[in-house]
Amino acid sequence: MKLKNKKVDWEFYIQAIIVIVLAGILIYSYSGKVGSKSVGSEIRTVPASSIIPTGVPKVYGEELGITYDDVSPTDPKKADSTIRLLGNIDRVETLSEPELERYINILYYMENGIACEYCCGARSVIFSNGQPACGCAHSYAMRGLTKYLIKYHPEMSDEEILTEVGKWKVLFFPGILENKAQVMENYGINVDYINLTTNKYRGIEQGVKGGMVGAC
Numbered sequence: 001m002k003l004k005n006k007k008v009d010w011e012f013y014i015q016a017i018i019v020i021v022l023a024g025i026l027i028y029s030y031s032g033k034v035g036s037k038s039v040g041s042e043i044r045t046v047p048a049s050s051i052i053p054t055g056v057p058k059v060y061g062e063e064l065g066i067t068y069d070d071v072s073p074t075d076p077k078k079a080d081s082t083i084r085l086l087g088n089i090d091r092v093e094t095l096s097e098p099e100l101e102r103y104i105n106i107l108y109y110m111e112n113g114i115a116c117e118y119c120c121g122a123r124s125v126i127f128s129n130g131q132p133a134c135g136c137a138h139s140y141a142m143r144g145l146t147k148y149l150i151k152y153h154p155e156m157s158d159e160e161i162l163t164e165v166g167k168w169k170v171l172f173f174p175g176i177l178e179n180k181a182q183v184m185e186n187y188g189i190n191v192d193y194i195n196l197t198t199n200k201y202r203g204i205e206q207g208v209k210g211g212m213v214g215a216c
Helices: 001-032 074-090 097-112 137-152 160-171 174-186 193-197
Strands: none
Touching: 074 137, 097 137, 097 160, 097 174, 097 193, 160 174, 160 193, 174 193
16 A cells, blocks of 8 residues: 555656646747847837837937937927937948948848838838938938947847837837837737838838828
8 A cells, every 4th residue: 555655646746747847838938929039128029008219228328418208299399409410420420341231231131121111112211232212301310320330339239220220210200100019919919119110010000190200
């Protein structure tokens, strides 16, 4: 009788261990599905209700003297001034060949490019050779920020830079991108700034209306 009881105890422990291992695998798999690709701490799923970035950009905000809050429908003058500041970087900075390759990859090739999109129909803010493809102020600003981060913060990955560009695009077109984020959530698509603002899901929000901040 003692040997039989001991056998039952071992079977119980083995079954418990199997259950714990399987539970751990399920939890790990689930966490990987609900989170978006992470590079640093900024590329992550963002609830549709809170996609508007706020505060000072961690890496470059103090250097350039800007905050995300500077671009707001409530202060058009400040918004235009901040957009011009970023746009002027595009006008005065030049890139080396390796920097230009990154620039083209980030703005033209990654996720099929990123464009101002809602004030012109350009496929990207640049052509495949790196030359400007759109003359609107928003495009200048997005190109300028990309150049600045490539030149002065090369430690940032391409994904991190594109995420920052995407944040500013959200500030330029808050209403329509908030609605797009909701559409994406409804389809079960991760709402990170790259998915939301690049051409990866361009047009998914067709028919949704929304204004822009800053003159085009």
